[in-house]
Structure formats: structure tokens, C-alpha cells
Amino acid sequence: MSTGGRVGDPRDAFDREAFGLxxxxxxxxxxxxxxxxxxxxxxxxxxxxxxxxxxxEAGAQNTADEITAAGGTASVVRTDVTNRADIxxxxxxxxxxxxxxxxxxxxxxxxYNNMVSDTPDDDLEKILAINLKGVWYGCQAAMxxxxxxxxxxxxxxxxxxxDTPAPTLALYGMTKxxxxxxxxxxAMEAGRSGIRVNALAPGxxxxxxxxxxxxxxxxxxxxxxxxxxRKNFGRMAPLQRVGTPQDVANAIWWLVSDASGFVTxxxxxxxxxxxxxx
Ligand SMILES: NC(=O)c1ccc[n+]([C@@H]2O[C@H](COP(=O)([O-])OP(=O)(O)OC[C@H]3O[C@@H](n4cnc5c(N)ncnc54)[C@H](O)[C@@H]3O)[C@@H](O)[C@H]2O)c1
Numbered sequence: 001m002s003t004g005g006r007v008g009d010p011r012d013a014f015d016r017e018a019f020g021l022x023x024x025x026x027x028x029x030x031x032x033x034x035x036x037x038x039x040x041x042x043x044x045x046x047x048x049x050x051x052x053x054x055x056x057e058a059g060a061q062n063t064a065d066e067i068t069a070a071g072g073t074a075s076v077v078r079t080d081v082t083n084r085a086d087i088x089x090x091x092x093x094x095x096x097x098x099x100x101x102x103x104x105x106x107x108x109x110x111x112y113n114n115m116v117s118d119t120p121d122d123d124l125e126k127i128l129a130i131n132l133k134g135v136w137y138g139c140q141a142a143m144x145x146x147x148x149x150x151x152x153x154x155x156x157x158x159x160x161x162x163d164t165p166a167p168t169l170a171l172y173g174m175t176k177x178x179x180x181x182x183x184x185x186x187a188m189e190a191g192r193s194g195i196r197v198n199a200l201a202p203g204x205x206x207x208x209x210x211x212x213x214x215x216x217x218x219x220x221x222x223x224x225x226x227x228x229x230r231k232n233f234g235r236m237a238p239l240q241r242v243g244t245p246q247d248v249a250n251a252i253w254w255l256v257s258d259a260s261g262f263v264t265x266x267x268x269x270x271x272x273x274x275x276x277x278x
Contacts, residue, residue: 028103160179206230
């Protein structure tokens with residue numbers, strides 16, 4: 001069924017299989033927890049083979065086990081995204097195991113809250129290394145194999161912190177703003193090779209990342225604090241709730257599928273409507 005437009009162009013037709021990922025291969029950093037884990041499970045259910053990369057090898061193995069138990073294909077490469085050699089090895093191992101790389105998800109990241117005046121240099125280096133250089137290395141490593149392949153989709157995790165500046169969020173927010181800009185410029189450079197590059201700027205998502213808001217002194221989830229966290233952060237959004245890892249994974253699924261085949265250089269916002277930039 002044609003939807004109008006260019007006559008005879010096979011892309012100009014409704015295709016209910018456009019979300020299918022059969023035969024695709026995805027490498028996902030941060031795949032051992034939260035958004036990365038939900039993304040791994042989601043892309044696997046859509047048909048993709050997954051290479052789960054995380055500094056937390058046990059977490060990554062857990063994700064891979066869940067995928068294989070459900071009948072999917074997954075394996076693990078322990079990866080510290082601050083180490084270029086680790087990221088290169090992740091991409092090389094993915095190519096050895098599967099012969100291609102369709103999706104590179106640069107998802108690993110850590111929170112950081114501190115006033116600019118109080119932030120020590122060690123913290124500056126550490127947060128830049130994980131949240132920014134890790135994504136940079138991931139983009140470069142993916143390009144190395146996607147350009148000759150002539151296709152691919154790169155996904156970077158930015159953050160809603162770029163939309164809503166707040167005290168203590170300078171360092172975290174500046175890494176995420178840089179990731180957004182990297183995404184746009186790389187989309188310009190990669191488009192002619194058939195590679196799409198997009199980023200996510202999620203709002204508040206309930207994961208280990210925001211754990212400090214809802215655990216007790218022993219680090220165990222405190223149901224009362226959890227309820228408060230959901231209520232207080234939830235009411236900031238027009239949709240009146242905090243997000244789930246699945247909310248973000250669904251957006252990533254769309255972004256890596258053929259259903260978003262004309263979308264590149266975009267910052268998508270699964271944020272419950274908390275910010276609505278042009
Ligand atoms: N949760 C939120 O509210 C939220 C909002 C906006 C953006 N984000 C971004 O989403 C991404 C995923 O966060 P999440 O909420 O799923 O958190 P999470 O803590 O549940 O997961 C992060 C994962 O990254 C891994 N990781 C940390 N340092 C690493 C390193 N050096 N090398 C490899 N892996 C490393 C951790 O082991 C963990 O498995 C992050 O980039 C975060 O900044 C989160």
C-alpha cells in the first residue's frame with residue numbers, strides 16, 4: 001500500500017514488519033543494568049543478536065542469561081568504556097562472533113551532583129571519561145566497521161539535564177550536552193554512508209542511577225522513600241509519573257528499526273513531557 005509520494009519507491013509503503021530486527025546485531029554498553037538492560041531485552045525480543053557490554057560483568061551476564069533463557073541470542077564482553085582498547089575489543093569481538101554490527105548503543109553512564117566550585121579535578125576527569133569519552137570511543141569504533149558495511153545505527157545516551165539546568169548538574173549536564181552535539185555532527189558526517197546517529201534525552205527514569213533517592217542507609221530500597229520519589233519526581237511531568245527503563249528502550253527500539261529510517265541527528269525525549277524544546 002503506497003502512502004503517496006515517490007511512485008515505485010519501495011520505502012514509500014506501510015510495512016508492519018518495519019520494527020523487526022531479525023538478523024541484526026547490537027552491541028550495547030551499560031547493558032548490565034537499567035536502560036541498557038531493558039534495551040538489550042527489547043532488541044533481542046525484536047529479533048536482534050545482542051553483545052552485552054558492561055564494566056559490571058556479572059550484571060552483563062545476567063542480562064545475557066535472561067535473553068538466552070527466552071530463546072534469544074546474547075553474549076558478554078566485559079568493557080570499561082573509559083578504555084579505548086576495551087571499546088575497540090568490543091567491536092572486534094562482535095564482528096568475530098556475528099560478522100556485522102547494526103546497532104552501537106553507547107548507553108553506559110554515571111550520575112554526578114556537585115556545585116561547580118566544589119568539584120575536584122579527579123571528579124572532572126572521571127565523569128568526562130565515562131560519560132563523554134566513552135561515547136566518543138564508541139562512536140569511533142562503530143564507524144570503523146559501519147562505514148565499510150554501508151549501514152548502521154548509533155544510539156547515544158544524553159539526558160534531560162540538557163533541557164533543565166539545575167544547581168549541581170554542571171558537570172553531568174555538560175557531558176550530556178556534548179554527547180548531544182557529538183550526535184548531531186556525527187549524523188552529518190555519517191549519513192552518506194547509510195549510518196543514522198541519534199540520541200536520547202530521557203527525563204527521570206527509575207533505575208539504579210537514581211537509587212540514592214529511594215534507598216535506606218544500608219542501600220536497600222526503602223518502600224516509603226520509593227513512593228515519595230515516584231510522587232515528587234512524577235508530578236514534574238505532564239504524564240504525572242517517572243519513567244521506566246522500558247519507556248526508554250521502546251524509543252531506542254524505534255530509533256534502531258527501519259520504522260525510523262528517515263530520522264537522524266535527533267535528540268529524542270522519553271521524558272513524560274517534562275521539557276518540550278523546539
Ligand atoms: N536514570 C535516569 O534518570 C537517566 C536519565 C537520563 C539519562 N540517563 C542516562 O542513561 C544511561 C543509563 O543509565 P541507567 O539509568 O540505566 O543507570 P544504571 O546505573 O542502571 O546503568 C548504568 C550501567 O552503566 C555501567 N557502567 C558504569 N560505568 C561504566 C564503565 N566505565 N564502563 C562500562 N559500563 C559502565 C554500570 O555498571 C551500569 O550497568 C546513562 O548514560 C545515564 O546518564 C539516565
